[in-house]
Amino acid sequence: MRRYNSFRSISTGTLKWLFLGFFFLYTLLPFLWLILSSFKTNYEFTTAPFSFPETWQFENYVKAIRISGLPRLFVNSLIVSVGSTALNLFVSSLGAFVFARERFRFQNLLLNIIIAGVLIPIIGLMVPYFKIITTLRLYDTKLGLIVTYAAINLPISVFLLYGFMKRIPRELEEAAVIDGCSFRQRYSRVIIPLSRMGLVTAGIFVFLYSWNDFIYALLLTSSVKARTLQLGIRFFVSQFFTDYTAMFAAIVITILPSIIIYIIFHDKIIHGLTSGSVKE
Amino acid sequence: MKKHSVCLIFAGLLFLLLIPAVAFAGGQKDKGPEKEVELTFPTFWVGQDSKSAPIQTLVDRFNEENAGKIRVVIEPNPDTDGYRSKINSGLAAGVVPDIFVFNPDPTTFGYYESDLLMDFTDDLTGDWAKSFADGYIQASTMNGVVKSIPFEIGVTPIWYNEDLFKKAGINGFPKTFDEFWAAADKLKAAGIVPTSQMTGGANAWTSMLWYSHILASLGGPTVWERPLTDPIYVKAAEILLKLYTDGNTTKDAVGGDAGVAGGHYMAGNTAIFINGPWYIGRIKGDAPAVHAATRLAYAPAVSGGKYGAMIGFQLSNLAAGNTDDPVKRAAVIKFMKFLTDPENVSMISQASGAMFALKYEMGEDVDPLLKQFIEISSQASFSVPHFQSQYRIEVVQELGQAIGAMVLGKATPEEFVQMLIDVNQ
Amino acid sequence: MDHYKSRKWIVVFLLPLVIMFFLFFILPLGFVFIVSLTKWGGFGKMEFVFLDNYRYLFQNGTFRIAIRNNFIWAFSLGFVQITLATVVAMILSRKPLMWKFLRTIYFLPNVISQVAIAMMWIAIYNAEYGALNRLLELAGLSRFATNWLGTIETALPAVILQQVLYIGYFMIIILAGRMTVPDSLYEAADLDGASVLQQELYITIPMLKDILITSMTLAMAFGLRHFESTFLMTAGGPANSTQVMGIMLYNNLHSLTYGRANAIGSILIILGFFVIVLIRRVFGSSSFTTEIRQ
Structure with a gap:
């Protein structure tokens, strides 16, 4: 609060709130529009996209739940997203730790190669990924999706975690070494707790990717036992006609839990961070 | 703590290495010869598609009639574009579903060049061939072979x-x-x-x-x-x-x-x-x-x-993955004949408004606009x-x-x- | 610390990453590069044509437009979006009223499917019933009303602008970095009489240099491999004016011209690699390319 008061000039304050207000409206707009549209008929949706629904079509929500079997897919999505996030963070944090805190031969080359992975247009890899997953006999399994999503996001996670881990002052680690910390303990006791912010950030992105991906979920699964929510949502896209309003109802149903998860996840960890021993 | 982190790393490595092993064990269930033939049928005729319900009804009836012998399993694949990508990627990786659907065009007729598709040339003769409207089998023939069966058609006045x-x-x-x-x-x-x-x-x-x-x-x-x-x-x-x-x-x-x-x-x-x-x-x-x-x-x-x-054009052709197993092949043909049976096709048409490359009769209570289409x-x-x-x-x-x-x-x-x-x- | 032991642990720590990276990146990329040198329809014969696909692409006017557009995307995201995200993160880091709530709202578009957001913008930009034209009309500016996504001059700016302003993704990264800067630094500066602006310029930016460069690099990489919102909103049109490499790659996969598709993928990766190295050379020479400070 103290800092807030330190904005001395009124014009800075006004400018700040104009700025925040603009982005508030801008980012809230799609959400409101989505909710509004989810209560319309498709006819209204195409002919009057910004009006209020003439009659509120609650049946879109009934349709959304009935047609796509959302609850089952929701559980799958949760397992796949949590699983891939955990696997990804585990693998990438080990690697990022070594890259950020150690020196070895070919370090920069290896890091550059891994980071260049963020450039890869993932849609271009459908054929090889299909081949890899079927060869590993992971087709139509949740594990297949978990491994794929975890792997796809490795470059970005390594990149982010590397950025965060590199910022940790040497002295902290050196103090730990003097206290008798081993290599592994430097990772688990010093660097990991200090890069929680980075882990949360990278974790959110892996989670969201896994949660939102459609094309690999379609490519690598064939039955409800492994399929995720995005496939359920696409059940409203048929050959000649997309039932947008029911699709939007399904999207609304699926994003509410993810927003709640996001808020809880983010606040808990951030809280843990600020109350931890990090800053002092 | 020390032990803990070591364990964690090894658990992780083990996990990575075990993936193929575990998965292999799971996937290797041998099917006995007397077991029923299971045919996978990935399709986009699901969900909101107008043909979703009638196709499901027909598949259920087929499974009932052939209980213990053949079972067709629909794999729902919403989103036609995604479906096409999936079929393409599968074909490129050498994996073909037992039965699938594609939009016939010069690109997809390229599928014919591979040995991955079942050849229906010798089956599409006699009565079965006669049940199709004129020209469609010919339009599905490339270099003398028919590797897909004409099914849904479209007319656009x-x-x-x-x-x-x-x-x-x-x-x-x-x-x-x-x-x-x-x-x-x-x-x-x-x-x-x-x-x-x-x-x-x-x-x-x-x-x-x-x-x-x-x-x-x-x-x-x-x-x-x-x-x-x-x-x-x-x-x-x-x-x-x-x-x-x-x-x-x-x-x-x-x-x-x-x-x-x-x-x-x-x-x-x-x-x-x-x-x-x-x-x-x-x-x-x-x-x-x-x-x-x-x-x-x-x-x-x-x-x-x-x-x-x-x-007027062919909208969807039926195709099947090639197989050496004569039992499976016979099962596929049986299902194809069932789906293209004029009575069944008429049922789908009336329920969905779709039109087909077969000779079939429509009932009385046809939508007036659909009647105009036919006329x-x-x-x-x-x-x-x-x-x-x-x-x-x-x-x-x-x-x-x-x-x-x-x-x-x-x-x-x-x-x-x-x-x-x-x-x- | 025992040097040999530490070396062993470096290997153990890197192993999972390297295995997964090899399986899901190196191996597929090998496939991509090989196929890019062939003419292949997905099955049947793979005909080796050496650099024909690359030659075709570089002689193709549409592909040149696509590369240009990808660079426009990369710069818009890398500079405009990151700047906006940094400013918002700076403001939020000072915990104004409802900052947590705002942080969540700003992130919201990333949770909503791209399909829905694209549909909304299509409706906003529509020429017949679009909200933008109606707003212009209300403001008495109806002479500026146009078919935003169907006019060559406006389509690209329209698609880029709507995307650039969704800053939540990078704002979260930068804010997370900003929260790890010790408060004591700002308190000291406050006592010295530094204004907020000065504090942000002289403390936050240098402290966040690594994170900012990371974000900028990521944003530019996203710009180079950009696909989804353009695909959904204009599919590269009108007259290929919003074409990007990602869409061309997708189209070529769809038309089973795998050789060309993979050549596009290869070009994208090579171009991007140079861009990444360049950014890091220009902005981050001290932190990335040189050795780690010991």
């Missing part, structure tokens, strides 16, 4: 809103383009936009069909034997350009998608539209008044061109497929871009055709 025509003082749909432009002027005078057009979506659908109609009038039954360098493509482009200018279509046509083209027609903003019978259900539900006012017609004839052409296509003086089914996807993808360029003044009709020629290599 011109739709027009008779109420709006009356309001503008026009009686009946014009038979020549001269009359058509006169009618368009009357519509505009009455505050009605004449046609729905679109350059967006994957294939500029509505405008692609217009272009096909115009070309059919210019080129007659053998229009597709003419190469892109033939002057009729330029002439047809000039007419298409005119359909886009002078207020003959809506302002959002360039960049618009099927939602835009169909939406304007259903809202009564535009008087003329083109689409297939699958759209009947949609318009009936969303705009019943427009549904009731809709009449079908042949496209107007270009001066010197032919009148009475119908654009107008049977009375056509000739029928040719649409542009999309004649050219590789590269060309179809470019079509929308080229129309946009032409309408926005970045290309002349000649350059429009050149854009298509450039990608058609």
Whole structure:
């Protein structure tokens, strides 16, 4: 609060709130529009996209739940997203730790190669990924999706975690070494707790990717036992006609839990961070 | 703590290494020879698709009739584009589903070049072959082999809103383009936009069909034997350009998608539209008044061109993965024959409004608009497929871009055709 | 610390990453590069054509437009979006009223499917019933009303602008970095009489240099491999004016011209690699390319 008061000039304050207000409206707009549209008929949706629904079509929500079997897919999505996030963070944090805190031969080359992975247009890899997953006999399994999503996001996670881990002052680690910390303990006791912010950030992105991906979920699964929510949502896209309003109802149903998860996840960890021993 | 982290790392490594092993163990269930044959059938006829329910009913009945012997399992694959990507990726990786569906076009007929598809050449003879309407088996034959079975077809006559025509003082749909432009002027005078057009979506659908109609009038039954360098493509482009200018279509046509083209027609903003019978259900539900006012017609004839052409094409062919197992092969054939049985096809047609490449009878309570579809296509003086089914996807993808360029003044009709020629290599 | 032991642990720590990276990146990329040198329809014969696909692409006007557009995307995201995200993160880091709530709202578009957001913008930019034209009309500026996504001059700016302003993704990264800067630094500066602006410029930016460069690099990489919102909103049109490499790659996969598709993929990766190295050379020479400070 103290800092807030330190904005001395009124014009800075006004400018700040104009700025925040603009982005508030801008980012809230799609959400409101989505909710509004989810209560319309498709006819209204195409002919009057910004009006209020003439009659509120609650049946879109009934349709959304009935047609796509959302609850089952929701559980799958949760397992796949949590699983891939955990696997990804585990693998990438080990690697990022070594890259950020150690020196070895070919370090920069290896890091550059891994980071260049963020450039890869993932849609271009459908054929090889299909081949890899079927060869590993992971087709139509949740594990297949978990491994794929975890792997796809490795470059970005390594990149982010590397950025965060590199910022940790040497002295902290050196103090730990003097206290008798081993290599592994430097990772688990010093660097990991200090890069929680980075882990949360990278974790959110892996989670969201896994949660939102459609094309690999379609490519690598064939039955409800492994399929995720995005496939359920696409059940409203048929050959000649997309039932947008029911699709939007399904999207609304699926994003509410993810927003709640996001808020809880983010606040808990951030809280843990600020109350931890990090800053002092 | 020390032990803990070591364990964690090794657990992680073990996990990675175990993935293939565990998965192998899970996937290696041997099927005994006496066990029932399971056929996977990934399809996009699921969810909101109008054929979803009737297909499911038929598969259930088939499974019941063949209990213990054959079981067909539908794998729902919503999103036609995604489905196509999946089939393509599978084929490229050497994995083919037991039964699947594809849109026949010069690109997908490339599937025939592989040994991955089941060859039906020797099966599609005799009574089974006779149950198909004329020409479709031939159209599904490449180099003497038939590796897919014609199934759903589409016909796309011109739709027009008779109420709006009356309001503008026009009686009946014009038979020549001269009359058509006169009618368009009357519509505009009455505050009605004449046609729905679109350059967006994957294939500029509505405008692609217009272009096909115009070309059919210019080129007659053998229009597709003419190469892109033939002057009729330029002439047809000039007419298409005119359909886009002078207020003959809506302002959002360039960049618009099927939602835009169909939406304007259903809202009564535009008087003329083109689409297939699958759209009947949609318009009936969303705009019943427009549904009731809709009449079908042949496209107007270009001066010197032919009148009475119908654009009709194969929409979905059935295909199967090749197999050495004669039992499995027999099971696939049995299911294919079941799906293409005239009675079953008639059932799907009545439930969904779709039309099929088979000879079948329709019941009495057919939707009046669907009845018009059947009549107008049977009375056509000739029928040719649409542009999309004649050219590789590269060309179809470019079509929308080229129309946009032409309408926005970045290309002349000649350059429009050149854009298509450039990608058609 | 025992040097040999530490070396062993470096290997153990890197192993999972390297295995997974090899399996899901190196191996597939090998496939991509090999196929890019062939003419292949997905099955049947793979005909080796050496650099024909690359030659075709570089002679192709549409592909040149696509590369240009990708660079425009990369710069818009890398500079404009990151700048906006940094400013918002700076403001939020000072915990104004409802900052947590705002942070969540700003992130919201990333949770909503791209399909829905694209549909909304299509409707906003529509020429017949679009909200933008109606707003212009209300403001008496109807002479500026146009078919935003269907006009060559406006389509690209329209698609880029809507995307650039969704800053939530990078704002979260930068804010997370900003929260790890010790408060004591700002308190000291406050006592010295530094204004807020000065504090942000002289403390936050240098402290966040690594994170900012990371974000910028990521944003530019996203710009180079950009696909989804353009695909959904214009599919590269009108007249290929919004074409990007990602869409061309997708189209080529769809038309089973795998050789060309993979050549596009290869070009994208090579171009991107140079861009990444360049950014890091220009902005981050001290932190990335040189050795780690010991």
